[in-house]
């Protein structure tokens with residue numbers, strides 16, 4: 125165990141826009157967090173962006189996603 129090995133406790137699944145593949149990564153951070161917004165239908169979603177802190181294992185790039193692009197625990201799963 126290293127003190128510098130500080131990671132988010134959860135992994136999210138990301139899509140690589142370059143290679144079109146999926147990968148799991150826990151090295152990310154929330155950026156541009158504009159909080160919870162309510163859309164026209166009354167659905168509450170989180171308006172934020174997620175930025176990788178580690179290079180994509182597929183293409184080596186640092187990707188940035190809108191939170192709505194990620195199958196993630198920040199929003200409720202619908203069936």
Ligand SMILES: [Zn+2]
Nearest residue numbers: 140142180183
């Ligand atoms: Zn990539």
